[in-house]
Amino acid sequence: MKINVLGLGYIGLPTAVLFASKGFDVHGVDGNPEIIESLRRKEINIKEKGLHELLIDVFNNQKIKFSTTPVESDVFIIAVPTPTNIDKTANLNYVLNAINSILKYLRKGNLIIIESTVPPGTIETKIIPLLESTKLSVGEDLFISHCPERILPGNLLQEMIKNDRVVGGINEISASMTVELYKCYSEGKIHVTDLTTAEMVKLMENAYRDVNIAFANEVARIAEKINVDIWEAIKIANSHPRVNILQPGPGVGGHCIAVDPYFLIQIAPKEAKVIAAARDTNNNTSNYIVELIKKSIEHIENPLISIFGLTYKAGVADIRESPAIKIVNSLLDQKYRLSIYDPLVNVYDKIQKPTVEEAANESDCLVFITDHAEFKRLDFSKIKERVRTKIIVDTRNVIKENITTDGFMHIRLGALKL
Ligand code: SAJ
Helix, strand or coil, X not given: CEEEEECCCCCHHHHHHHHHHCCCEEEEECCCHHHHHHHHCCCCCCCCCCHHHHHHHHHHCCCEEEECCCCCCCEEEECCCCCECCCCCECCHHHHHHHHHHHXXXXXXXXXXXXXXXXXXXXXXXXXXXXXXXXCCECCCEEEEECCCCCCCCCHHHHHHHCCEEEEECCHHHHHHHHHHHCCCCCCCEEEEEHHHHHHHHHHHHHHHHHHHHHHHHHHHHHHHCCXXXXXXXXXXXXXXXCCCCCCCCCCCCCCCCCCHHXXXXXXXXXXXXXXXXXHHHHHHHHHHHHHHHHHCCCCCCCEEEEECCCCCCCCCCCCCCHHHHHHHHHHHCCCEEEEECCCCCCCCCCECCCHHHHHCCCCXXXXXXXXXXXXXXXXXXXXXXXXXXXXEECCCCCCCCHHHHCCEEEECCCCCC
């Protein structure tokens, strides 16, 4: 059986590689010729455990080929991004272009699977009409389903295999063809429903997490007002059998949770009140951190601020929607002197340093924005020799040891001393 996978990013590439590893003939398609060229050289820029090895394996076994254009196939999987427009509505250009690009290759019996995240109703109202322009009857000649991905970046392959999946089909036969296909590598339960419910479920999952994080950020600010340590308070509250509050932090990044809730707001702006408020809270958190940093160094002349962590979360080389980038850009705009370290990405050439120690040199304030594992093991008795002023702003409760013994003032988000 032949599968075309359109879009070779964080989702499409591992999906393509997994199907190829199960013996399917996979044709990976991406509109960006540079991505195709590098994949043909067996090079990838997605750092995920086991992915590169698997790619080399299936490529050498000739189970996968890469091209900028689709070919005739049995199955077409659409895994292109859904960015937002300036007004935060979903930009469906990539999805609709991908569908348009396969129209001339479609034949009777083909299955089209949309993995890309889309606002509820998109497949019925925007994608199916395009497919019907082929004169093939959707539901009888062509089968279509939505199978949104649910994997956590940082643990892609494992989650792809282990997680439950959701399959929404236009009819039973579309759904069961999709279930049969994914069963080849998916060990989780596959939940079957209709197209629009599957679209809605995906968005609800990410909006739920966004709302929960906004709640954590809100109670963190309340805690600061009354001299309570929110990290301890959340830990204790979570010992209740029906409470599971997430962690406060510098804001919500990544291309999923920071984006998907807008697609629910877009279809029901009057109803999506909590979801919209959560977006506002999480978006504004980076400004709050900037103010916190500025306040902590207001008494220092021409301060040097050291930023630790640029990626949107620990362990992933991804800066999309990262709160750290917003914080850095805001400080740079306000003409602060910065020194930056991140073990996984290089974004700010001149001011980015190769080690924690170099980034700490002559610093007046060490700001921890991403909780990379390396930061949890730092030896502050050595770092204290390098800094000019001993101030730490910790936005994720990364620093567990008592650094006040090394003379540092430890300013923790959600646990400010009045
Ligand atoms: N964050 C917090 N506090 C927390 C948890 C997360 O501030 O307690 C922040 C992170 O630092 C990060 C952002 O939220 O900036 C998002 O990180 P994440 O780990 O919560 O999620 P993503 O965006 O990496 O992946 C999410 C996952 N969705 C859910 O957990 C419901 C994943 O399963 C989805 O497949 C993915 O979105 C997606 O592609 O939709």
